[in-house]
Amino acid sequence: MSQERLNNSILENLPPEVIKPAYDRSEVTTGIVHLGIGAFHRAHQAWYTENRITAGEKDWGIVGASLRSAGVRDQLVPQNGLYSVVEKSNAGTKVQIVGAVSDVYVAPESPQQLLELLAQESVRIVSLTITEKGYCHDPASGNLNPQHPDVVHDLENPQQPKSALGFIVGALQLRKERGLPGFTVLSCDNLPSNGHLLGRVLSQYAEKVDSELATWIADNTTTPATMVDRIVPATTDEDRNELESILGCRDEAAVMAEPFSQWVVEDNFLRGRPEWDKAGAMFVDDVEVYELIKLRLLNGSHSMLAYSGYLAGCETVADVMAEPAFNKLALHFMQTEATTSIDVPADFDIAAYQAQLIERFENRALRHRTWQIAMDGSQKIPQRWLGTLRQQLANDGPIDVVSFALANWIRYVSAVDEQGNEIEVSDPLAAELKALCDQYKSQGARKLAAAFLAFTPVFGDDLRESARLQEKLSDWLQKLETEGTLACARKYFAEI
Structure with a gap:
């Protein structure tokens, strides 16, 4: 078994049938921070973004953040953020190396560092795949659950948040204090009216912090609704071993996916967006x-x-x-x-x-x-x-x-x-x-x-x-x- 991990230095040595990044990764700057950088994001939104970076939109690079564990960081960082999307169907297998992700933060290790990243002016979109439970809401009513342990913790410890809501509101507070514009917050989770739900719980959370801040956030953010669709099963060791026989190196961050992918997005962005529609996404007025x-x-x-x-x-x-x-x-x-x-x-x-x-x-x-x-x-x-x-x-x-x-x-x-x-x-x-x-x-x-x-x-x-x-x-x-x-x-x- 190969001890060498996938990384920048061996891209050119990969087999010709493997699709590789066709751009200079050193020229890509960060425009998106993604919270919850699991397998689905890597096979979906980052995959669409890879297409646009390849087309020359190099100011939309992604930095990922894990809100709980260091697992994904430990997979991706030793590989310079590179990973494979392996499309599997009854007709065969297709491998693409994605280079859109430059770094991964682990929120519990340094919450202040993540807040500062989110507060950078170049970051224009903060996207989320944090699963339904990550919104700290009551699923039956769709409202913020003020008794949620993470909400209670974050309101008491605003410099050391645990939840996505705590990080987003904390970063927007820094932007307000520094005279910087806000950003678009893009939910990519399977929730009905996910943008409206996200906007509501963000507003309810911000009100508990400071009503003036809540008003500023309402004026300086948008929360477009999205619909995402791609079947992305959990990657197994068997999958990684099979991929290693194709690549000739080890990819610990590989994701498996079906060929089908769909993304419908409400076109309501505060400070621009990648032209994801040219990669197959659909922009609509009502999702x-x-x-x-x-x-x-x-x-x-x-x-x-x-x-x-x-x-x-x-x-x-x-x-x-x-x-x-x-x-x-x-x-x-x-x-x-x-x-x-x-x-x-x-x-x-x-x-x-x-x-x-x-x-x-x-x-x-x-x-x-x-x-x-x-x-x-x-x-x-x-x-x-x-x-x-x-x-x-x-x-x-x-x-x-x-x-x-x-x-x-x-x-x-x-x-x-x-x-x-x-x-x-x-x-x-x-x-x-x-x-x-x-x-x-x-x-x-x-x-x-x-x-x-x-x-x-x-x-x-x-x-x-x-x-x-x-x-x-x-x-x-x-x-x-x-x-x-x-x-x-x-x-x-x-x-x-």
Whole structure:
């Protein structure tokens, strides 16, 4: 195994079929700071930005920041920020080296250094992929959670923040004091109206710091909405070893991705932006309908397949899709429940989009683990399923599949699978959800369903009032308990 890491000095020695940066990296200056520089950002926004730097837009280089751990910094910095995007499909593999990222900061190691970076005038965009839970909000209401431990900490320790909100507001305060302009704050997370939500929680946080600052921030920032889409599974050692045999050197920061990529962006930038549209992004006045289509069809189906597939013993999404019952169920859910909850634009070919999603889920070259998709369900479910559910309940429409999905999620967060084995549930509310299961499971499916629908951090205050939903959810919980997930999928959805 090669001991040499990917770095600037060996770029020219890489195989000719590998796409390499076609520009002088020393000429690139920082215009973007990205908070939460995980695999998705590296395969998506940084990949689009690489295209524009290659085209000559060299003032849009990226410095990344990890808000929690040093893992990504330790992968990227020894490689001069270089990493591979490995596109994998049933047709083969394509490797591109991305050079858009010049450095990575680790916020807990030096929060003051990150605040100063964010306060630099050359930084015109601060972008985010911090996952749903990183917004320190109440998912049911969309408002700032003032009791969130990071919010409490940051308000008391403004020079040593932990949260993205604390860093952004702290940096904007420095800019105000120094007479510098603000910046665009660009959410790239899977949240409905992510720009509006980000603007709201930033404003609510800033008000707690200083109302005059909050007014200045409102006048000196924009928070465009975005919709992002690319399947980026976690990179495994097997992936890295396979890539090493192609490159002839070690890339610890490599990311795996499908060929498909989509980015829809509200064109509302304070101080310019890269011409990402020339790299395939779409700039629009209103992102919301595209976002709903993606959240409810792609993300909604993905989560449904993840929970039911995991309980059925499937390790990856492609494994789930290889089971005909689940394959049919995914398309059925999109057609009958998710799509009919949205006012789809007349010029958008929704049938083609549905077929494309099925094909993407069937990609066996990407090992996208059901367990990975199942993470943080309490934060994802309000966006991915509950909008569909509320719309269908209001219209007396079908709720069979979304109720089946919810029942599987409840089984999943019980932390015990159908064989009695422990499930490692990764969720900020894992303890509370398991406690609900433990408390009510012995009282029967109806009591368990009622207890979950009354759990306001996920379901809000309204869904507990639906007798139809209570009945459907308790019915599925009972069937899953006695028959199991796979048997239920095969038996009750056989005629779709």
